[in-house]
Amino acid sequence: MHRVAVIGTGYVGLVAGACLAELGNDVACIDVDAAKIATLQLGRSPFFEPGLDELAQRNRQAGRLAFTTDLPAGILERDIVVIAVGTPTTDEGHLDLRHVRQAALDIAAALDGPKIVVNKSTVPVQTADLVHSLIEEAKAADHAVTVVSNPEFMREGSAVADFMHPDRIVIGVDHPGAEAVLRDLYAPFGAPIIVTDPRTAEMIKLTSNAFLAAKISFINEIAAVCDLVGADVRDVVTGVGADARIGAACMQPGLGFGGSCLPKDVLALHRIAARTGASTRLLDAALAVNAAQVEHVISRLATLLDGLDHKTIGVLGLAFKPGTDDVRESPALVLARGLAGRGARVQAHDPVAVANAAAELGDAVAFVDGPYDVATGADALVLATAWNEYTELDLGDLRRRMRGDVLFDARDLYDPRKVSAAGFTYAGIGRRAPATARAVAP
């Protein structure tokens, strides 16, 4: 059993804290956001993440998981202190380390014994060095502090399962004692542990997200070609992905990548490289393809509807991916905003993300109660987030509620033949519409 403090109770910190408690560790989760901590103390999660409420509640009741705004009390007599605060993008595209710095200074001021400070936030290379020197310069008492980089790879929507069953655990550490403690902390997960130096661990995280982003942009580019030559991207992915060197994961065409990680982390890696004078032509292309993807869908919709002005468009899904209420950098929001900006009346639904979306979109969009209401009077429907519950929708019922007949499946959720059979004009990304399956010459 280890005594662990986690600073930051967002998607990463809360999941990490609850999962480490589940394995029998004694965990204190700390946040500056008093409202968040109050919600957690009442036994509720401040955001939607499958399985998290129950996990946090169970461990809180078992006395293994506590929540506090009091950092000195939270880290008291805890030898492992995890930093999991946010690192948003600055106006210049760098990762903003303000919260990481503050956490380091707060740890330094409250130091009551030797600590292993584990950085889980996604940060630029050399941040472990920075955190170490900030703590060394400001520490209130002369206790030994080791700073370790331990990037997190969980995905929102399956964060608990990802944390409990990781593909690998990366530990960037220069100190054998700290390495032994972290190996012991993570041993119960049964995953391969990759030990390296902190700078390399930081680079692994950024590279990992950059590669995933490049894969998504790559398949979106291929899907656009498929559209023009009459090929089917889903079969292309199956055929290509069967090659063990390539794999089919993260090769689903759609509205592009969004969320709180990929866009900002790829941009940050670009900025880091630019500072060194290194070129990042592949990263630049991945970002450029992504930036154009939603606009590509909007112009196809404009063509299908003969203009967007005064058209009513129903948008199914607002979260940046299914399984989360997170709308940060959500392509669905970019789409809704873009359509409204072109004069369309947008009506939208999401199973859990409406409150967060409304905070971003204001009254540019009308939020309706259910997925069928999205179709009422609409000229076109766009499936923007591939929620499971949207797979079950009665397509015929949706169609009958509409004024027009376009269904744009921007997440490749539906079978084009079923969509057409329900009376829709099908549009997708790289998928062959049944009526035109053989009509387009290569």
Ligand SMILES: NC(=O)c1ccc[n+]([C@@H]2O[C@H](COP(=O)([O-])OP(=O)(O)OC[C@H]3O[C@@H](n4cnc5c(N)ncnc54)[C@H](O)[C@@H]3O)[C@@H](O)[C@H]2O)c1
């Ligand atoms: N969300 C993901 O899927 C994911 C996955 C892997 C890595 N990451 C990285 O993990 C980090 C955290 O991401 P997140 O999505 O959990 O962020 P988040 O915004 O959901 O949560 C961050 C939390 O930190 C708190 N905080 C900020 N400063 C603090 C301080 N000085 N002391 C205590 N608490 C403080 C905030 O109040 C907030 O609750 C980021 O660097 C992110 O890039 C995120």
